[in-house]
Amino acid sequence: MDEMTDTMIDVSKTILNEYPLCNECLGRLFAWLATGTTNIQRGRSIKLVLLMIGDEFLRGGDRKKASEYLQILAGNGMMKSARRLAKDAGIPFELKETCHLCTKDDSVFERIPRITNEVDEILQDYEFDTFLVGSVPFPQLVERQDEICARYNLLNSEPLKSSFNREFGKKLFEKLKREVDFSKPEIVVIYDMLKDQISLQVNPLFIFGKYRKLERGIPQSRWDCGECKGKGCEECDGTGRRYLDSVSEYIGKPAVKIAHAARFKVHAAGREDIDALMLGDGRPFVLELSEPKKRKLNLEVLAHEINKEAYGKIEVHDLEFSERSRAQDLKKDASENIKEYVASISTEKEISEELLRIAEKRFKDIEIEQRTPNRVAHRRSDLVRVKHVYEIKLKRKEKLLLEGSFKVQGGTYIKELISGDEGRTKPSLTEVLETPCLCTELNVTAIYTGKPDHNA
Numbered sequence: 166m167d168e169m170t171d172t173m174i175d176v177s178k179t180i181l182n183e184y185p186l187c188n189e190c191l192g193r194l195f196a197w198l199a200t201g202t203t204n205i206q207r208g209r210s211i212k213l214v215l216l217m218i219g220d221e222f223l224r225g226g227d228r229k230k231a232s233e234y235l236q237i238l239a240g241n242g243m244m245k246s247a248r249r250l251a252k253d254a255g256i257p258f259e260l261k262e263t264c265h266l267c268t269k270d271d272s273v274f275e276r277i278p279r280i281t282n283e284v285d286e287i288l289q290d291y292e293f294d295t296f297l298v299g300s301v302p303f304p305q306l307v308e309r310q311d312e313i314c315a316r317y318n319l320l321n322s323e324p325l326k327s328s329f330n331r332e333f334g335k336k337l338f339e340k341l342k343r344e345v346d347f348s349k350p351e352i353v354v355i356y357d358m359l360k361d362q363i364s365l366q367v368n369p370l371f372i373f374g375k376y377r378k379l380e381r382g383i384p385q386s387r388w389d390c391g392e393c394k395g396k397g398c399e400e401c402d403g404t405g406r407r408y409l410d411s412v413s414e415y416i417g418k419p420a421v422k423i424a425h426a427a428r429f430k431v432h433a434a435g436r437e438d439i440d441a442l443m444l445g446d447g448r449p450f451v452l453e454l455s456e457p458k459k460r461k462l463n464l465e466v467l468a469h470e471i472n473k474e475a476y477g478k479i480e481v482h483d484l485e486f487s488e489r490s491r492a493q494d495l496k497k498d499a500s501e502n503i504k505e506y507v508a509s510i511s512t513e514k515e516i517s518e519e520l521l522r523i524a525e526k527r528f529k530d531i532e533i534e535q536r537t538p539n540r541v542a543h544r545r546s547d548l549v550r551v552k553h554v555y556e557i558k559l560k561r562k563e564k565l566l567l568e569g570s571f572k573v574q575g576g577t578y579i580k581e582l583i584s585g586d587e588g589r590t591k592p593s594l595t596e597v598l599e600t601p602c603l604c605t606e607l608n609v610t611a612i613y614t615g616k617p618d619h620n621a
């Protein structure tokens with residue numbers, strides 16, 4: 166015997182008998198059936214078919230059956246043509262105005278024109294090309310739909326939120342005339358149905374560049390006083406700072422002002438010591454500006470502003486718009502980069518030219534082992550890192566003073582490569598030159614980003 170299965174038309178009639186539903190909400194319960202149409206069209210079509218069946222019964226003289234259909238459609242179906250037909254046929258029905266699945270005080274779908282205007286108003290202050298909408302639906306409406314779907318085993322329904330976001334997004338697109346971007350929108354508009362409130366998630370702006378540090382004694386990032394943690398105390402003369410300035414503040418502060426941003430962060434490819442200069446082509450960084458109101462920045466003007474305010478200390482160049490992934494790559498690749506340094510090295514004993522050449526040969530393309538230096542042990546875990554030294558060139562400047570040029574893998578501690586750090590770095594210049602060596606001045610002269618090409 167054939168099993169009796171209800172079609173979606175039968176199921177719709179049963180559901181409508183129970184709950185008042187607008188076209189959008191009835192259609193949404195079957196949203197994945199038939200493409201190229203809207204939920205409103207789906208709902209309207211189902212109701213129309215039911216009305217035709219009812220009318221057929223009416224014309225065929227089955228008034229009882231006809232009443233059953235017309236009462237449902239004129240009542241919970243909120244269908245004007247059914248009301249007319251029922252009235253003409255003298256069939257009584259109960260008037261309903263409130264859809265069970267989209268209406269609390271008013272229908273959330275009917276709010277769309279109003280909130281579209283509100284969003285447009287709010288966004289007047291922002292520069293952006295792409296956006297996306299999101300929403301927080303009424304929990305109660307979500308529960309109601311889940312309940313109906315479970316009870317009638319509806320497998321093709323669409324969540325309220327998804328349908329609402331699409332309709333809201335369409336209206337906003339028409340109004341704002343900006344692109345909808347699902348993966349990297351510049352602004353996300355979020356509507357909370359319960360609070361009837363719009364909030365914005367303004368995604369950050371990323372700017373790539375390179376900085377040179379021309380003065381010693383400037384840390385890369387803001388360094389607060391260790392005593393008072395930035396509140397200001399005797400130790401720091403009330404400044405709250407261990408160091409008064411930083412590379413990242415010189416870069417970030419003018420940018421925050423120009424972009425009308427809330428905050429900034431500088432992601433750099435490694436960092437030089439506070440007392441080291443960063444020369445040559447500079448160190449790559451990505452500046453992240455949070456919640457910017459302006460995005461179409463003139464980067465030449467920005468570079469000019471930064472360089473003007475940090476005159477003689479910091480200098481940026483090659484600014485270009487970028488994205489988050491580049492900041493992540495910078496950090497990830499930092500230890501893969503090749504870096505070049507020039508250091509002044511004082512030696513306890515005078516060193517012969519011959520020994521200098523021996524040392525150069527000894528450090529040609531080798532791996533060295535560096536246990537976390539004493540001076541950074543408080544902030545880095547104690548372990549032995551293997552680093553590649555490509556080349557060291559040594560020149561005598563004075564009797565007890567050398568100039569060393571280093572080409573090494575990113576993350577190599579140069580000061581310790583020179584001093585040996587009490588045996589924690591092996592081998593070291595102290596060891597190979599057979600006399601205590603000390604780095605008295607250090608400059609970074611080049612950073613090659615990207616994977617090193619060992620054949621080059």
Ligand SMILES: [Zn+2]
Nearest residue numbers: 187190264267
């Ligand atoms: Zn509805």
Ligand SMILES: [Zn+2]
Nearest residue numbers: 390393398401
């Ligand atoms: Zn302090």
